[in-house]
Amino acid sequence: MEKDKEATTEEEPPVEVDEGELTIVEFKASTVSRGVNDDFASDNLLGKIVRSEDEAYTLYNEYAYEKGFSIRKAKSRYYEGTRLIRQKEYVCSKEGFKEDPTPSETPSYNRLDVRTGCKAMIRFTVKDDEWKVTHFIAEHNHELASSEERHLLRSARNFRRPQPRLMNPMETPSMATENTGIVQRDQNLVTEQNLVFIEGADAQSLCQWFKKKKNGDIMFFHDVQLDQEGRVTNFFWCDGRSRIDYGYFGDVVVFDATYRINKYNMICAPFFGINHHRTKVMFGCAFLLDDTSTSFIWLFKSFLESMGNKAPRTIVTYQDDAALVRAVEEVFPVTCHIICPWYIVKKASSHLAGLYSNPVFAQMFRRCVQQCDTEADFEETWQRMVEEYGCKNHSWLKTIYRYRQKWSTAFSKKVFSSGVVSSQRNEYVDIFGGISSSKITSLTRFALEVDELVARWHDAEVKLNFRCKQGAPPLVIKKSSICQQAAQIYTHKIFELFEQEYLEGVGALRCTELSLCGTLCTYRMVGDMDDQKEHIVQFDSATLNVSCSCKKFESMGILCSHCLSCLHMKNVNVIPHQYILKRWTKIAKDRAAHEDLMETNRRETEVEYHTDIMRWAYDMMTRSLKSPITRVMLRDSFRQIDQELKRLESDLELNTASNAQASGTSGKRKKSASNDSSKPRKINDRTMDHSVEANIPFDIVNLNQLINIFMEGLNRFGCGTILPFLTTVSPASPFLCSGGSRAISKK
Secondary structure, three states: OOOOOOOOOOOOOOOOOOHHHOEEOOOOOOOHHHOOOHHHOOOOOOOEEEOOHHHHHHHHHHHHHHHOOOEEEEEEEEOOOOOOEEEEEEEEOOOOOOOOOOOOOOOOOOOOEOOOOOOOEEEEEEEOOEEEEEEEEOOOOOOOOOOOOHHHOHHHOOOOOOOOOOOOOOOOOOOOOOOOOOOHHHHHHHHHHHHHHHOOOHHHHHHHHHHHHHHHOOOOEEEEEEOOOOOEEEEEEEOHHHHHHHHHHOOEEEEOOOEEOOHHHOEEEEEEEEOOOOOEEEEEEEEEOOOOHHHHHHHHHHHHHHOOOOOOOEEEEOOOOHHHHHHHHHHOOOOEEEEOHHHHHHHHHHHOHHHHOOHHHHHHHHHHHHHOOOHHHHHHHHHHHHHHOOOOOOHHHHHHHHOHHHHOHHHHOOOOOOOOOOOOOOOOOOOOOOOOOOOOOOHHHHHHHHHHHHHHHHHHHHHHHHHHHHOEOOOOOOOOHHHHHHHHHEOHHHHHHHHHHHHHHHHOEEEEEEEEEOOEEEEEEEEOOOOOOEEEEEEEOOOOEEEEOOOHHHHHOOOOHHHHHHHHHOOOOOOOHHHOOHHHEOOOOOHHHHOOOOOOOOOOOHHHHHHHHHHHHHHHHHHHOOOHHHHHHHHHHHHHHHHHHHHHHHHHHHHHHHHHHHHOOOHHHHHHHHHHHOOOEEEOOEEEOOOOOOOOOOOHHHHHHHHHHHHHHHHOOOHHHHHHHHOOOOOOOOOOOHHHHHHHHHO
């Protein structure tokens, strides 16, 4: 018998597989588009047989696609004296660890560190032209890609997927069914949209589009305003995804009413915000016939209603119009209103004409807008400017001076704005620049263009989420524990901003201690180079509280270079937890990570409760559409919750009736019952305030954990992750009903 010789230095003994376990896998066309592949439902490829190296790669690659990971080729072993493969291995792309570059190599600061030491792999043994799986490891040590992210996997880029062909507008849906790559539902949608353009006037057409959106999205919201003669004047709409995103990132809302549609000269006014990747998310959009305070008030009230009457912390506008200012003050009385400094600087060149052409005046004006540290500094600079240049009675300057608290950073630097406030033109200005509008563009066509724009924003967010899951960003200082912590918790974009601040803090600042009082230290920070501006930093070593006069954390949500320099000097090697803003982290949209359903001590209105639960249920519903497994899981979870709620309602009704009967027998007992019912009850170590005495068998902790289990399953979803995750729950566990266990096992 011929002795084998290896092309590699090591060989693990192959796993012997009984011939009775072998399965022949026949390959025809690519099976990637079939959804949950039946060949991979068992989650075990051990014993399967293919006929060639290409088929072996395809088998594991399609399995990886279904589960949500990428693969690469690994070891090859050959028969002695030949190039005939005896064994071939493929591994997860995250196998091993990244090697440090040699001193002679130039490190790349743009490539992610994706290696996690994952052990998942497959080994084929070749005999008589049969490639048999003799070793297989299915477990991964990292998060798998979700179904909407799998097309971004590196090894899945060459998959052949059916491409939709262009449809002739004259074709009926039945004529265009074959080989289009579009399901019947999508074809009906295309046909309905074509009908929208030819039906009636613009207002009726747009309202019909709203109805169609509502039919497909239960959380779609729209509102229409009529004038005194019953004619439509203003429109507002937002979809379910926008309402969910508002729950995560609605602390800062940008409202832009500067864009005009050519037809009717109507205002297109979007509400949008900034997500944890610092990219745009849409909260809603409006068409306004005019820019009066009446229209703005109606619009803001409609927006507030759509978001469950939850007002933002800050609203940023690109106008200094008095009507807009009055509307914000009336509808959002507790919201901080900021007029974008960039807009003020832009308008200065047109309103001040000759004055602004003077570089000294322009410098003083820009200093008033964004370079004054205190209100007193602003007042001094403003008075000196208007007196020196004789413009004290200038009408535009007098107008904007009345609103100085809204556009000067001297007044608003302590207000959180997520970084959208700037004196320079930025990416958040003119978000509709890529949408064309002509004299014949209908309102419905423009609304569809906005819808497509928002879809592109969502796709970009999916790609960024996927990139954050794939690996940690490269570190300039690899041995810094505080940078490693930041790379783990922040998204890549926020980490870049944090790392820049950290490098400036430890390498470009000079620090002088001013005072020491107990555990409170005060320092003066000055830049090494041309920037000689001083900043005062206070640090409490007992609580790790740190604050800076620049107020960057208050306005942006990340620590500034001055605070990081102070922490570095004090040997604080982690970011204090109070300075990690969850909206900037990778888990910003993970409700289970930062919200407890059963916060019974939190007082909320019925509208707020209804909106919050609707958002949560809608989010789970849309995410469960990815797979039959998650659909079964969601139905069974809701069935279990429904049963517990019915049991609770029944017990409450019985106890209410018994208390009412007991209260009529004796005044003394009535008084006693009243005193007892007013006392908080403890259920599962949680204090609850009930108006009736009840021995409630409803396990709140179990219900909360049930929902968190489901949310974690969705967050980690790949067909190979939910089932192993569910098997950690005992079959007798109250978290899963027996029907749910049976249904999932069938899959």
